[in-house]
Amino acid sequence: MTVKFPSTPDFVGALYAPSRFEGSIRDLEVEGEIPAELNGTFFQVSPDPAYPPMLGDDIFFNGDGAVTAFRFAGGHVDMQRRYVETDRFKAQRAARKSLFGHYRNPYTDDPSVAGLSGGTANTNIVPFAGKLLALKEDSLPVAMDPDTLETIGNWDFNGQIGNTPFTAHPKRDPSNGSLLAFGYEAGGLASRDVVYYEFSADGTKRREIWIEAPYASMIHDFAVTPNFVVFPIVPITADGDRMVAGGQHFEWQDDLPFQFGVMRRDGDGSDIRWFTAPACFQAHVLNAFEDGHRIHLDMPSSSGNIFQFVQKIGAPAPAPHTFHFELTRWTFDRASDGRDATRQTLYDAPCEFPRCDDRVVGLPYRHAVMLGCDMSLYAIDRLGPPPWQFFNQLVHIDVVAGTAETWCGGDAECFQEATFVQRGENAPEGDGYILALLNHLETHTTELVILDTQRVDAGPVARVKLPVRMRMSLHGNWVPGKNIAAA
Template sequence: MTTPFPKTPEFTGSLYRPARFEGKVYDLEVEGTVPREISGTFFQVAPDPQYPPMLGGDIFFNGDGAIHAFRFNAGSVDFQRRYVMTERLKRQRQEREGLFGIYRNSFTDDARAKGVNSSTANTNVILHNGKLLALKEDSPPYALDPITLETEGLYDFGGQLTSPTFTAHPKFDPQTGAMMCFGYEAKGEASPDIVYYEIDKNGRKTREVWVRAPYAAMIHDFAVTENYVIFPLMPLTADIDRIKAGGNHFEWQPQLEQLFGVLPRDGEGKDLRWFTAPNGFQGHTLNAFDDGKGKIYVDMPVTDGNIFYFFPQADGFVPPPETLSSRMMRWTFDMKAPGNGLTVAPLSDFTCEFPKSDDRYSGQPYRHGFVISMDMQRPYNFEKLGPPPFQFFNMLSHIDVSTQKARHWWADDQTCFQEPVFVPKSPDAPEGVGYVMALANRLLDQTTDLVILDAERMDEGPVATVHLPVRLRMSLHGSWVPSQSAPSDQSFPENA
């Protein structure tokens, strides 16, 4: 590689400088004690570009997907990291340079990239029907072997997908193991069409419903309850003429309301109902449930403006981040009430994102939520670190959604956290009884640790800190796979 990465915030510093490595480390160093009941694998994926951007600059979300696997067994932790060998990455390795232009805009790509699937497979990673699926919402998943992390290729569930896109945030029925999922821009770039699927635990599609939104917009996450599916449309819209002219795939629309499409799980496209709320930026879904009588509750962080500075509004304006307010909110939809309004109430008084709940209560009434959060009143080493980077969250927090009380753990003046995951102490442990683990980036030391906290006493700090001998770039999403759910044992073979 003869071209250096640009010296921009997206490619420099401890959090965003590309790591670009693959490998494995047996028996990571542990400070404290890893509870022996933790048995399984914590999978995570990071956008980590192999090559500098072709156009000289790029956004974080356009990096190549690199899978992290932390494998827990009898108090020990092994680590493995491997790139998803996408068609895009293979072509760039072949040419030894970046070939793709603006994020999700094939009209800006090099001619040598023509016809190549452009998915980076970098947003989420889940296990379903024995396959590890690396997800990016502009493409079908990539399937990988969950033990070796070897890429098997693009995966359309045996020809069952009828759309070119697939969500990075599927939901799972904790009773049946079925996957609820969707695709937006489902009839091509900038199309307003949405398709909803249900796929059983054996990989068989059991449901497909098509709906049409008022306009094409980003639907990054969604919500599923026992009886309903909720599609939140962000005021980030796609326009095919802008894309063809070489512009951004998404553009912030400050005049648009937030739009929520609510579909009965047993309904058809004609049964979709739209609700609206004032302009804002929806985050990721913590959880959702309904009361069986027509009231639906969706919990997600919401910001009162555009936090994606790389997708500005038409005149280029992006609000300064310090002017934005973000809280965990509860949206209430009343399917028996007339009109398109809804009610919203805060569940937190602090900025938070990347929420996780106890997966065993997905789509059901629940109590416990786990998030990364921000409190800039806490000490921060401005002198040596400069301004906080994008996606800087300096606390791990627990939210009791029934009491709205919270507990926080702040590490020190240089540490920020990545998305947490919840691990039950046992399959039949009560909700919220278990452990929270998350990657901790030590910005000044330029190191990365995996911290493990008791979920019931998060404010007391880690029961164990797992030290990595390498620095990991900021990741996006991941999942916990207990040993009994994996297709084989959780240790990786010598030839992996």
């Protein structure tokens, strides 16, 4: 490689310096004891750029997708990691350099890749119908073999969805295993078109609904219940003319209202109803459920935009510590003539990357795990300001009782997204284990920690030591057993 990665915030340090590792490691070192119930694979994916950015600098979210599989069996843990061989990745590997420009702006790409998908498959890795789907919300899924992590190719569900963008946060209906998904900017760059899909457990498309959003917006996640879909429309907007001129895909516009579109799953989209909320930033959904004529949606929220790479053009980026963070319950009253969403605070502290038990998705629930941040526990005098996307706590919250347990990884540590694993097939909701990668900022090392949800504040029951540093990842999922054909 003749060009070095830049010494800019998204490419340096224990969290963001590229790892660029592919390979397998058998029998990772374990401190403590792996719970006997953990028999399966923890898949996760990270944006990990294979080549330095073409335009000299880039953002974290534009890295190539690298999938890691931690395979648990009989108290042992093996590790496997491979890049997702997207069209973009293969073109750049052949050229031995980056060929794509600004994030999601094809007008800034090298002419040699005109018309080629710029999807990075770097945001989520989801098992479905015997395959792994590596997901990035601006493109089709990329299918991978779950046993070898070999890339199969772009996946359009056997020609059932065309070349439409596909969310990185599909949901599984716990009643029948169907996959529920959507795509935004589905009619082309900066379009207001949104498409909603439902696929049966074998991958057959059962429903397709098209709607139009109030404005062309980033819709990173969504919520489902047995009868409804909720689309959070955050005021981060796309503009085609700006992209043609070489500008950024998205802009934060806090003068626009935050809106939620509530739509029936069994309708044609004409019934969608828009509820308005004060301007705020929200990315990830915890859960939603129906309560008579009301629908409750639980999401972490902040009073301002925490995506540093998406700012109001011409305005300075506010410091994240000036924002208020919380876990919010939004309620939409379908029996009311009003259009205002009401809010309730469930957890009044910084939090993100929330997860509930997969068996209660879309249903009334009680338990959740998420990442938190307490700056009083961070060695700022020794380390200086923390990196962006910094979380030093694991949180287990009981949303019914309003209580929470936390564990801090240390004064120089940062967690990656936590994943919940149920203790057994018949275990009560929320009873199980928390898996999370923990980056050590001073030693530039990483370990996988395992905590029991019944005693989170006691810390890990096991620590799996990794001989390689893992770059900050985004999302992952646990698949029980050795065979995911039915997953």
